[in-house]
Amino acid sequence: MIEDKSGKHAIEYGIVPLDVMASMSGLDFVRAIFARRLPEPPIMQTVEPFGCTVESGAVVIHSVPGLRHYNPIGSVHGGYAAILLDSAMGLAVQSTLPAGTGYATLEFKISFVRGMSETSGVIRTEGRVLNAGRRVATAEARITDAGDRLLAHATTTCLVFEILKESTKG
Secondary structure, eight states, X not given: OEEOTTSSSEEOBOOOOXXXXXXXXXXXXXXXXXXXXXXXXXXXXXXXXXXXXXXXXXXXXXXXOOGGGBOTTSSBOHHHHHHHHHHHHHHHHHTTOOTTEEEEEEEEEEEEOSOOOTTSOOEEEEEEEEEEOSSEEEEEEEEEOTTOOEEEEEEEEEEEEEOOOGGGOO
């Protein structure tokens, strides 16, 4: 657990067991993570999201780039944007799935439009599902700054699959 910047409540990071995930609709699963009833994925420690919201097919994540996100050439590393864009698109897809169903990213493409720095302030990453089928889902995401300027955008294709129960493995 890590204390958030306000010191009010600790953030728990971890992996949710598959049987817990499979027992919930995708929307309920994402809501439980954002409400901190389930642990946040460990990768999110690196971007420290806050103010996350979800509705079916859409996710918004707020974050603040900092010096810890810099690359050797003195700007925010593209991996910071990739984590946010991939997470927003994937969670948007997850939010459309019925209980017992999961997804995996097959591919994603990112376009960087403007650089970010430790002075960028709060950025907004919004992911939206374009199409959610039985086997394949597509989504897009955008990162904008406080002035609503586009910083980066991405698209993804995800494989949708049934989550196997422990008793059927083997």
